[in-house]
Amino acid sequence: MKKDLRFLVVDDFSTMRRIVKNLLHDLGYANVQEADDGKTALPMLQAEPFDVLITDWNMPGMPGLDLLKAVRSDPKLAKIPVLMLTAEAKRDQIVEAAKAGVNGYVIKPFTAQVLAEKLEKILTPAAAGA
Amino acid sequence: MSAAPVPTTLQQRWGEVCLALSLALEAGDEERFLAAVDELTGMRERGLWDSLRQLDARLRAALDQFRLDPRLLRLAGKDIPDARARLDHVLRLTDEAAHRTLDLVESSTPLVARTAASAAALAGECREARDSGAASPYWADLLVRLEGHFAAAHTDGEQVKANLVEVLMAQSYQDLSGQIIRRVIELVAQLEDELARLVQDSAGAAPGYRHAAHADEDTRRGLGPAIPGVSVSTVDGQQDVDALLAMGVAMKG
Numbered sequence: 401m402k403k404d405l406r407f408l409v410v411d412d413f414s415t416m417r418r419i420v421k422n423l424l425h426d427l428g429y430a431n432v433q434e435a436d437d438g439k440t441a442l443p444m445l446q447a448e449p450f451d452v453l454i455t456d457w458n459m460p461g462m463p464g465l466d467l468l469k470a471v472r473s474d475p476k477l478a479k480i481p482v483l484m485l486t487a488e489a490k491r492d493q494i495v496e497a498a499k500a501g502v503n504g505y506v507i508k509p510f511t512a513q514v515l516a517e518k519l520e521k522i523l524t525p526a527a528a529g530a
Numbered sequence: 531m532s533a534a535p536v537p538t539t540l541q542q543r544w545g546e547v548c549l550a551l552s553l554a555l556e557a558g559d560e561e562r563f564l565a566a567v568d569e570l571t572g573m574r575e576r577g578l579w580d581s582l583r584q585l586d587a588r589l590r591a592a593l594d595q596f597r598l599d600p601r602l603l604r605l606a607g608k609d610i611p612d613a614r615a616r617l618d619h620v621l622r623l624t625d626e627a628a629h630r631t632l633d634l635v636e637s638s639t640p641l642v643a644r645t646a647a648s649a650a651a652l653a654g655e656c657r658e659a660r661d662s663g664a665a666s667p668y669w670a671d672l673l674v675r676l677e678g679h680f681a682a683a684h685t686d687g688e689q690v691k692a693n694l695v696e697v698l699m700a701q702s703y704q705d706l707s708g709q710i711i712r713r714v715i716e717l718v719a720q721l722e723d724e725l726a727r728l729v730q731d732s733a734g735a736a737p738g739y740r741h742a743a744h745a746d747e748d749t750r751r752g753l754g755p756a757i758p759g760v761s762v763s764t765v766d767g768q769q770d771v772d773a774l775l776a777m778g779v780a781m782k783g
Contacts, residue, residue, distance in 0.1 A: 411705070413705040413709075414629070415625065415629060415704040415708075418629070418632050419698055419699065422636065422698055423695075426695065457752040458709060458751065458752025458754055465752070487709060487754060487755035488754075489764040489765045490749065490753060490761075490763055490765075492749060493749060494765065494775055495775075495777060495778035497778065498775045498778020498779045498781070498782060499779075499781055505771050505772075505775045507765065507767075508702060508706060509703070509706060510702075510768070511699060512695050512699060
C-alpha cells in the first residue's frame, strides 16, 4: 500500500475527524485533511488532488450522499474511492449509497480493524471502480 | 283500553310542517306549498347552525383555556428554551471531554511507543551480551533478569498502545450521542415554535402546523444513529452492511 496517499475526512463532529485521522496515522497514512460537511469538502476536492474520500452521511449543509453524487458526476473526481463512515443504518440507505457509487460502507460505532480492512479493500486496484 | 299514541319527537318536531306541505300539495296551492318548503329548510338549517355555534363556542373556550393556562405560557416561554440550552450544554461538555481524552491519547501514544521500542532494543542487547559469554556469573545473572525486564516492558508497552487505540475509539460515543442530541434539540425547537404560535394566535384562528419533512427527504439528509426500540429496518452489524452494499452495487448494473 502506498503510504503517501492523500485523504480527505469529512464529518461534522470534530471528535470523529480526529479519531479517523489518528487511525489513519496508525496505519501509516500521514497526509490527512479534514472538512466539516460536503459544502466545504467539494471545493477542496476540486482544488487539489485527493486519493481517498472518507465521509459521514448525516451532516448539516451538504449531506454525505449529496457529496458522493456530486463527486461521481464530476469527471475530474468520478474515479476517487469513497468510503462512507456513518451511523446511518437503514437498509435502503446502504443500497442507495451503493447505487450512487460508494466503494465501501462502515457503520458507526466501528473498530479500528474494520476501518483498516475496508480501506485496504477499496485501495486494492482490483476493487477500485467496482 | 289503548290510549292515543304518544307522538314521537320526530312527529312533534316535523309533523306540523309536513302536514302543511301535504295539504298544500293536495290542494295544488303552489304558494302555500313553497312557503312550507321554505319553513322546512329554515328549520333544518337552524339546527345545523345551532350545532355549529355550539361547536365554535366550545372550541373558543378550549383555546382560551389553553392560552391562559399559566403552565403552557411557562413551558413555551421558559422551560422549552431551558431544555434546549441544557441539551446544548451537554453537547458542549461531551465534546470538550472527548477532545481532552483525545489530547491525552495523542500525547501518550508516542511516549509509550518510544519506551516499548527502546525496551525491545535493550532486551536484544542484553541477550547478545549474555550470549557472548564474556560476562562474569554475577553479570550473566543480572543480564538474564534485565533481558526479562526489558522484554516485559516491550510487551506491556505494546498492550498500552493497543489500549490507547481502544480509548480513542471509545470517544466515538461523542459523535453518536451528539447526533441523537442534535435531533432532539431540533425537535424541541420546533415544539417551541408551535407553542409560541399557539399562544399568540387569537382564539378561533387555527395554528398552521408545519408538517414533518417527507420520509425521502429524511433519508437523503440522514437519520442519525439507530436507536434500539425506535429505529426500524436498520442493519444488523457490518456483515449485513457488506451484503447490502454488494446488492446495491449489483442493482447499479
